[in-house]
Amino acid sequence: MKTMQGENVMPEKTISAPDGQQTNGDPEITRAQERHIPPPVDIYEAPGELVLMADLPGVSRENLEVHVDDGTLTIQAKAEHTVPGEPIYREFELSGFFRQFELSDEIDTEKIKAEMKHGVLMLHLPMAEKAKPRQVEVKVSSD
Amino acid sequence: MAELLPHNLKHALTRLREDVPVTFDRWLRRSAVDIDKEREGPPRRGALAQLRENIHDALNRWLQRLKRRSFDSEDNRRRLPAFFRDGDPSIRLEETEDEIVVLAEMPGLDPGDFKVEATDDRLILRGQKEVESEERDRRYYYAERVFGAFTRSIPLPCQVDVSRASATYRNGLLRIVLPKAEQAKANRVRVRVA
Numbered sequence: 001m002k003t004m005q006g007e008n009v010m011p012e013k014t015i016s017a018p019d020g021q022q023t024n025g026d027p028e029i030t031r032a033q034e035r036h037i038p039p040p041v042d043i044y045e046a047p048g049e050l051v052l053m054a055d056l057p058g059v060s061r062e063n064l065e066v067h068v069d070d071g072t073l074t075i076q077a078k079a080e081h082t083v084p085g086e087p088i089y090r091e092f093e094l095s096g097f098f099r100q101f102e103l104s105d106e107i108d109t110e111k112i113k114a115e116m117k118h119g120v121l122m123l124h125l126p127m128a129e130k131a132k133p134r135q136v137e138v139k140v141s142s143d
Numbered sequence: 144m145a146e147l148l149p150h151n152l153k154h155a156l157t158r159l160r161e162d163v164p165v166t167f168d169r170w171l172r173r174s175a176v177d178i179d180k181e182r183e184g185p186p187r188r189g190a191l192a193q194l195r196e197n198i199h200d201a202l203n204r205w206l207q208r209l210k211r212r213s214f215d216s217e218d219n220r221r222r223l224p225a226f227f228r229d230g231d232p233s234i235r236l237e238e239t240e241d242e243i244v245v246l247a248e249m250p251g252l253d254p255g256d257f258k259v260e261a262t263d264d265r266l267i268l269r270g271q272k273e274v275e276s277e278e279r280d281r282r283y284y285y286a287e288r289v290f291g292a293f294t295r296s297i298p299l300p301c302q303v304d305v306s307r308a309s310a311t312y313r314n315g316l317l318r319i320v321l322p323k324a325e326q327a328k329a330n331r332v333r334v335r336v337a
Contacts, residue, residue, distance in 0.1 A: 040288045041287055041288070042283065042286050043283065043285040044281045044282060044283045044284065044286075045281065046281075055248075055251065055315070056314075056315070057250040057315040058248070058313075059315075060313075084239055085237035085242070087236070088236045088237065089234070089235065090234075091233040091234055091235060092248055117251075118250060118252060118314065118315045119250035119315015120315060
């Protein structure tokens with residue numbers, strides 16, 4: 001079993017959980033009498049961007065809402081599957097998902113792109129031009 | 144060490160420590176029987192393969208116990224550090240008058256990455272969730288999602304008619320509908336409460 005361990009977590013503050021919403025503290029956030037579970041995420045650096053992957057099983061594109069408001073990225077999904085039967089054994093609840101991250105101004109929030117496939121959200125968070133390390137082209141003259 | 148581990152984990156680890164020698168004993172006894180049989184009949188399956196399977200079973204039982212005993216709700220399960228979480232999909236069983244419905248959370252898999260097998264009283268899910276890319280020295284800010292191979296064997300609460308079973312995989316959620324066997328329905332007894 002391969003797992004990515006917490007040791008790799010970066011100390012920098014390009015993206016971080018807002019105060020009071022660290023998931024290891026209280027994982028359940030109750031909003032408007034609905035239960036919401038924070039989805040597990042991976043966030044990693046890619047050339048010129050950060051990539052965020054979130055596991056959102058059972059969530060369709062229509063029921064997913066991703067928005068950035070004043071530097072806060074919100075991922076929110078409604079619970080949609082209902083089963084007519086009696087639950088006889090359960091390891092997960094049919095609840096919605098909710099999680100927020102603070103974005104630093106190194107992220108160009110205007111250009112965030114989202115894809116959804118098989119219940120996994122993939123967010124591309126491009127670095128703003130000013131934050132990108134600039135490559136200076138060096139011309140070597142051959143004389 | 145003791146104070147590093149939450150009480151429930153310590154308990155589970157203690158049980159594992161007890162389980163492993165029991166497994167070895169069982170295997171040694173069985174292999175002695177096998178050796179006797181081998182003298183008479185055709186050669187049997189490799190003893191090492193058997194041992195490996197037994198240990199795997201013991202570890203699986205331990206993980207199941209860990210999940211059910213200590214982390215009995217979804218919220219608590221998600222609180223587990225990734226190391227203690229296995230890649231097994233979380234499941235849910237629902238029962239209607241005529242059907243058993245199994246839901247399994249399997250985000251990020253392609254339908255070709257997993258298999259569903261059913262017998263009349265058991266459902267088996269097998270699969271492999273791969274990391275999206277081979278990048279090894281990728282810098283992570285968060286790494287909470289779990290990858291790897293999984294096998295889950297789910298005992299069903301009653302006999303089902305496998306020939307009429309159906310499964311759909313949508314948005315990372317697998318839903319398997321297993322119609323109850325006629326016999327199971329016939330065996331149902333209503334108890335009137337006076």
